[in-house]
Amino acid sequence: MSENDTATEDAQYWAPHHIRAAVTATGVVLLDLRQNRYLGLGLRHASELATLAANWSHVSTEAQPLPSLSKASVLARAPAFMEAGLLVRHAPDVAFNASTIDLNVQLTSVGLQAQSTASMRPDHVVNFVRACLWSKQALRSRTLYSVACEVSAAKSNDSREPDLLRTTQLVCIFRRLRPYAFESRDRCLFHSLALLRFLALYGSHPTWVIGVCAKPWAAHSWLQLNSWVLDANPEEICGFTPILAV
Numbered sequence: 001m002s003e004n005d006t007a008t009e010d011a012q013y014w015a016p017h018h019i020r021a022a023v024t025a026t027g028v029v030l031l032d033l034r035q036n037r038y039l040g041l042g043l044r045h046a047s048e049l050a051t052l053a054a055n056w057s058h059v060s061t062e063a064q065p066l067p068s069l070s071k072a073s074v075l076a077r078a079p080a081f082m083e084a085g086l087l088v089r090h091a092p093d094v095a096f097n098a099s100t101i102d103l104n105v106q107l108t109s110v111g112l113q114a115q116s117t118a119s120m121r122p123d124h125v126v127n128f129v130r131a132c133l134w135s136k137q138a139l140r141s142r143t144l145y146s147v148a149c150e151v152s153a154a155k156s157n158d159s160r161e162p163d164l165l166r167t168t169q170l171v172c173i174f175r176r177l178r179p180y181a182f183e184s185r186d187r188c189l190f191h192s193l194a195l196l197r198f199l200a201l202y203g204s205h206p207t208w209v210i211g212v213c214a215k216p217w218a219a220h221s222w223l224q225l226n227s228w229v230l231d232a233n234p235e236e237i238c239g240f241t242p243i244l245a246v
Helices: 043-052 071-082 122-141 144-156 164-180 188-200
Strands: 019-024 028-032 037-041 060-063 207-213 218-225 241-245
Touching: 019 043, 019 241, 028 164, 028 207, 028 241, 037 043, 043 071, 060 241, 122 164, 122 188, 144 188, 144 207, 164 188, 188 207, 188 218
Parallel strands: 019 060
Antiparallel strands: 019 028, 028 037, 207 218, 207 241
16 A cells, blocks of 8 residues: 555554644644744644644644544545655654753843853853854754754763853853854844854753744744753743754
């Protein structure tokens, strides 16, 4: 039986690991990490996809639950989802470890609510330049999927817990250097990846987050270490639903 033949009730489907989903209060957003693009789904179609994908809970973040449907009632939709690249017939390999974050706790902003006057050294300047070049190259010629895999691998290879005080000092040093290199306004993804790389060069690996808002449409990227937001105000991110956290 081909993939386009009529689906049977015992057929198994999975969402590809490079597809991430965020169920917001006003709509469902998908992020294709290999195509570097966002897609929108209506609640009905999203509910059908969630019902068919055996790994939906691993690729999605739900701000509110989707309507519950029976698998038998949506099986006919499986070929269309497969053609669109949103379902596969074999369990996908997990190439990166997704993290979880909690935006419902009291968040504190590093660099705004927490300050550091750590001395700047020559290696900070060198690593700042290295981090900015890495971020520029990543966004110009790589997929978000490959970046997520690299970030996950770096975290897995370093079992040390990030030191909050040291991380705060490094974030503040990065903030002091940033105005000499680029404007942060409307460049949240570049900024978060450059800071992520800068911190990684010193053995600190916070969580890289991309969040979305359906209405009005918006996407934002930031770094978070437990309840500490490293490169944004808590007020700036509270309206977003995380779609990717690594």
